[in-house]
Amino acid sequence: xxxxxxxxxxxxxxxxxxxxxxxxxxxxxxxxxxxxxxxxxxxxxxxxxxxxxxxxxxxxxxxxxxxxxxxxxxxxxxxxxxxxxxxxxxxxxxxxxxxxxxxxxxxxxxxxxxxxxxxxxxxxxxxxxxxxxxxxxxxxxxxxxxxxxxxxxxxxxxxxxxxxxxxxxxxxxxxxxxxxxxxxxxxxxxxxxxxxxxxxxxxxxxxxxxxxxxxxxxxxxxxxxxxxxxxxxxxxxxxxxxxxxxxxxxxxxxxxxxxxxxxxxxxxxxxxxxxxxxxxxxxxxxxxxxxxxxxxxxxxxxxxxxxxxxxxxxxxxxxxxxxxxxxxxxxxxxxxxxxxxxxxxxxxxxxxxxxxxxxxxxxxxxxxxxxxxxxxxxxxxxxxxxxxxxxxxxxxxxxxxxxxxxxxxxxxxxxxxxxxxxxxxxxxxxxxxxxxxxxxxxxxxxxxxxxxxxxxxxxxxxxxxxxxxxxxxxxxxxxxxxxxxxxxxxxxxxxxxxxxxxxxxxxxxxxxxxxxxxxxxxxxxxxxxxxxxxxxxxxxxxxxxxxxxxxxxxxxxxxxxxxxxxxxxxxxxxxxxxxxxxxxxxxxxxxxxxxxxxxxxxxxxxxxxxxxxxxxxxxxxxxxxxxxxxxxxxxxxxxxxxxxxxxxxxxxxxxxxxxxxxxxxxxxxxxxxxxxxxxxxxxx
Numbered sequence: 108x109x110x111x112x113x114x115x116x117x118x119x120x121x122x123x124x125x126x127x128x129x130x131x132x133x134x135x136x137x138x139x140x141x142x143x144x145x146x147x148x149x150x151x152x153x154x155x156x157x158x159x160x161x162x163x164x165x166x167x168x169x170x171x172x173x174x175x176x177x178x179x180x181x182x183x184x185x186x187x188x189x190x191x192x193x194x195x196x197x198x199x200x201x202x203x204x205x206x207x208x209x210x211x212x213x214x215x216x217x218x219x220x221x222x223x224x225x226x227x228x229x230x231x232x233x234x235x236x237x238x239x240x241x242x243x244x245x246x247x248x249x250x251x252x253x254x255x256x257x258x259x260x261x262x263x264x265x266x267x268x269x270x271x272x273x274x275x276x277x278x279x280x281x282x283x284x285x286x287x288x289x290x291x292x293x294x295x296x297x298x299x300x301x302x303x304x305x306x307x308x309x310x311x312x313x314x315x316x317x318x319x320x321x322x323x324x325x326x327x328x329x330x331x332x333x334x335x336x337x338x339x340x341x342x343x344x345x346x347x348x349x350x351x352x353x354x355x356x357x358x359x360x361x362x363x364x365x366x367x368x369x370x371x372x373x374x375x376x377x378x379x380x381x382x383x384x385x386x387x388x389x390x391x392x393x394x395x396x397x398x399x400x401x402x403x404x405x406x407x408x409x410x411x412x413x414x415x416x417x418x419x420x421x422x423x424x425x426x427x428x429x430x431x432x433x434x435x436x437x438x439x440x441x442x443x444x445x446x447x448x449x450x451x452x453x454x455x456x457x458x459x460x461x462x463x464x465x466x467x468x469x470x471x472x473x474x475x476x477x478x479x480x481x482x483x484x485x486x487x488x489x490x491x492x493x494x495x496x497x498x499x500x501x502x503x504x505x506x507x508x509x510x511x512x513x514x515x516x517x518x519x520x521x522x523x524x525x526x527x528x529x530x531x532x533x534x535x536x537x538x539x540x541x542x543x544x545x546x547x548x549x550x551x552x553x554x555x556x557x558x559x560x561x562x563x564x565x566x567x568x569x570x571x572x573x574x575x576x577x578x579x580x581x582x583x584x585x586x587x588x589x590x591x592x593x594x595x596x597x598x599x600x601x602x603x604x605x606x607x608x609x610x611x612x613x614x615x616x617x618x619x620x621x622x623x624x625x626x627x628x629x630x631x632x633x634x635x636x637x638x639x640x641x642x643x644x645x646x647x648x649x650x651x652x653x654x655x656x657x658x659x660x661x662x663x664x665x666x667x668x669x670x671x672x673x674x675x676x677x678x679x680x681x682x683x684x685x686x687x688x689x690x691x692x693x694x695x696x697x698x699x700x701x702x703x704x705x706x707x708x709x710x711x712x713x714x715x716x717x718x719x720x721x722x723x724x725x726x727x728x729x730x731x732x733x734x735x736x737x738x739x740x741x742x743x744x745x746x747x748x749x750x751x752x753x754x755x756x757x758x759x760x761x762x763x764x765x766x767x768x769x770x771x772x773x774x775x776x777x778x779x780x781x782x783x784x785x786x787x788x789x790x791x
Contacts, residue, residue, distance in 0.1 A: 118265045121147030125269060129276045137277075141174035144269055145249070148261040151179045152250040155277060157243045171245075171277065178252060179227075204233040205263065208254035229254045234267065236274035243281060247274055301401070303379075306394040309387065311337050311352070314394050323401050325372030336397075341368035341376055351383065355395055359385035366402065378406040437478050438755035442777040443684030445471045449780060450691055475777060476550075493760045494537050494626060501532045501541075501576065505563050508545045515553045516561070527565035534576050535650040539759065540623045544631070545578065547616040548643050552582040559583025559640070567649055574649040575629075581642045587635035595633055596621045673698045674791035675715070679708040679722040679735065680753070685776065689721065689753065692780045693787065705730030709738055712745050718791045724754040724765070733768050740769055749790040753778075 121143045128135045141153045155172040206212065207230050209223045223231070230251040237244045247270050251257040303323055306315040313331045320326050340348050344367035351365035363383050368376040381399040386392040445468055452464035505525050516523050545563075552561045564579040587595060596617045617633075624631045629647035676693060678701040680686040690699045700717075702708050705726050712720070720739070724732035732752060739745040749771040754761075757775035765773050774786050 115262055115265070117147045118262055118269070122265065122269050122272075126272060129272060135276070137172045138174060140273060141172055144273065145174055145176060147269070148249065148266055149251070149257040149259040150249040151176045151252045151257070154248050154250075155245065155273075156248075157245040157281070179250075201235055201237060203235065203267070204231070206231050207256065210254065226250075227252055230256050232256070232263075232266065234270040234274065236271075236278060238278040238281065245274065245277060303397075303399040305331075305336070305397045305399065306386075306392055307336055307397060308394050309356075311335055323399075324369060324377060330372075339370045341370070344368050351381075352395070355383040355385050356387075366406075369399075377401060378403045436755075438475075438757060438776040439682050439685060441471055441475055441478075442682075442755070443688060445475075445777045445779075446688030446692070447684070450688075471777075494540070495760065495763045496535050496537050498533050499536050499538045499541070501534050501536075501565055501578070502527055502529060503531075504538065504542060505545065505565055505578065508542060508549055509563060511546070512549055512553050512561075519553070519557060521553065521556060521558070522560035523562070524560065525563050525565070529565065529567075532565060532567075532576075534647075536576070536647060537627055539762065540627055541647070544620045544623050544645060545580075547620045548580040548645075551616060551643075552580055552584065552641075556582040556584030556640070568646070575646045576649045578645040578647075579642055580645075581640065583640040586637040586639050586641055587633070588637055592633060592635055596631075674718040675700070676719045676721060676787070676791065677702070677708060677711060677717045679703070679705065679720065679726065679732065681723060681725070681727045685723070685753075689783070692783050696784070697787070697791065703727075705732065705735030705738070708735055709745075712739065712748070713742075717748060719787065720748055720750040721753050721787070722750055722770075724752060724756050733765070736769050751786060751790070753783075 125140050125143055128140060137155075141155070144150070145153050153172075153174045157171055209229055209231070212223070228250045230253065231248060233246055233248045235244065235246045249266075300317065300319055301322065302317075303320050304315075304317040305313055305320075308314050312333050313336055316326075316328050316331050318328060320328060320331065337345065337348065337352075348365050348367050351363045354361070354363045364380065365383075366378065366380050369379050371377050378401070379399045380402045381397050384396045384398075386396045387394060448464050448467035448471060452461055452468065455461045455464060502525070505527075509523060509525055512523070515521075549561065549563070560583060562579075562581045564577075564581065566577045566579075568575045568577045621631050624645055624647070627647055629645060631646070632644050633641060634644075635641035673696065675698045678686060678689055678693075678699055680689060680701060681703040686701050686703070690701055693699045700711065700715075702711055703726070706729055708720070708722070722732045722735060726732060726735070730738070732754070736750055739748065739750065750769070751772035751774060752765040752770040753774050753776065754765070755776040756765075762773045762775075771790065772786050774783060
């Protein structure tokens with residue numbers, strides 16, 4: 108009885124002292140506490156072990172504390188609980204294990220009998236504990252070298268209570284340690300981060316700012332605390348930042364991003380990108396958390412890109428203007444050269460002189476083709492070629508293109524033909540671009556063919572991608588070497604080069620043709636055999652006939668003249684050569700009056716009656732051709748007179764533009780007499 112009473116007293120004293128130490132001491136000495144616990148129950152060894160909840164129990168065990176009495180045999184001093192598997196399923200289910208005498212255990216009953224006996228343990232008590240907060244399960248195990256718990260007959264309930272106190276402290280200390288590690292990790296991340304983390308109160312004042320503010324903005328942390336964050340923001344950016352700040356409060360679940368300029372301590376502006384989170388309801392923060400990073404380099408790069416884009420656009424505008432001016436300035440004098448040469452060829456009787464005039468025309472046309480090729484390539488490089496689709500009868504277009512080469516065919520003695528199963532084939536295509544491609548291919552075919560024939564075959568092809576308009580241009584000419592064929596569509600490439608080259612040209616025709624076809628959504632391919640001929644195939648998307656609507660004035664042919672007097676035409680042209688050529692061409696059939704300014708044209712039109720106006724666009728100083736036409740349209744009487752734009756503005760899209768401005772006809776310089784007479788004949 109006295110023995111039990113003494114044992115109970117020891118346990119009560121130990122319990123009180125352990126409780127006092129755990130409560131009063133900031134960092135209790137756990138070895139001393141285990142010593143008190145061990146002495147109170149005459150235990151020979153106490154071990155406290157931990158292992159993660161989701162890991163393998165045996166391999167992940169970590170011994171926290173270990174205490175031994177002097178009676179623990181030296182041969183067992185190196186053995187630790189983690190060296191062998193004592194924990195059974197009941198321990199991990201939260202149940203404690205008590206064994207008064209391990210000698211009575213049978214294999215498979217309780218802890219591993221062999222290892223327990225080998226460790227010299229005759230009795231044991233194991234108390235598991237579990238902490239979801241720290242993520243660990245642990246066990247406090249007491250060992251005795253004698254059976255019946257060392258013969259002390261301890262109060263097991265009191266022992267369980269003491270163990271509960273100790274395990275609760277261990278759980279709490281582990282949670283605190285985990286929190287300290289987490290805080291240390293977070294603090295290290297914040298302090299070493301290049302981003303600025305700040306907390307603003309609802310009054311917009313800094314409550315906290317991370318050390319990185321020194322590196323980014325030059326301020327010490329204390330210099331910003333309790334200061335108004337918005338007072339450092341550029342006034343131009345302030346409204347957007349204030350709006351974003353309000354949105355953070357109104358939409359706490361959303362990430363609100365703002366970009367703005369923040370004043371550096373040295374006075375210059377630093378571009379920041381910030382993301383805000385509303386943490387005012389968090390008692391530990393109680394404010395708006397702002398994460399900011401320096402984006403000055405990114406902004407600088409963006410500004411450089413914008414400047415580069417603006418510069419490119421400026422260059423593009425200059426290039427456009429240069430192309431327009433070059434086209435106008437080159438075509439205008441060629442109008443005079445080709446026109447006067449044509450008149451001379453018609454009027455001169457001397458055969459040699461007539462031949463010279465013909466050569467002037469031939470050289471002028473060659474120069475014109477070269478100019479047009481170079482300008483076309485420049486427009487393609489500048490991406491200034493627009494598509495203007497319209498309903499076109501391809502058979503008619505091909506026939507007209509072939510007619511343009513009749514003179515060459517007759518001169519060389521070549522036969523030519525247009526073959527198709529269709530008498531009429533309406534296709535939605537850009538007429539000007541298609542004719543340019545077809546002209547280039549036919550020019551090459553007639554140029555490189557000395558005998559035989561040139562054929563154009565028009566058909567509609569089907570494949571897995573849909574329907575295609577297919578135009579094959581075939582010749583029986585010199586052909587192309589197999590090795591050179593892949594280069595045929597490259598710029599300035601000709602099979603014969605240098606002083607020994609046999610054929611004239613810039614080597615741009617096929618390059619331009621390929622790019623124009625691609626712009627129209629098609630393809631162009633070539634097949635050739637040396638000395639047997641070549642076939643160039645154009646494929647364009649075939650679309651069913653759709654009548655497109657143009658915003659242009661409808662062409663109205665003049666009613667038959669009852670008055671035997673010749674029709675009167677007013678020519679508005681500031682270039683004297685072009686004016687003279689046009690007047691000479693028209694003078695045999697029409698009564699032509701010529702003026703050189705828009706203002707003079709309006710004055711004459713109000714005083715006299717004219718059946719047609721032919722007008723240049725660039726008229727020097729004063730009103731240009733478009734302005735003059737608009738003035739005519741504002742006059743009910745003059746608005747009825749048809750007007751033809753006769754101009755050197757002949758870039759892609761120019762014809763459509765001038766027709767949309769109200770001109771009833773368009774003819775590009777330089778022009779041939781038959782082209783002019785045919786167009787004028789539509790109106791008078």
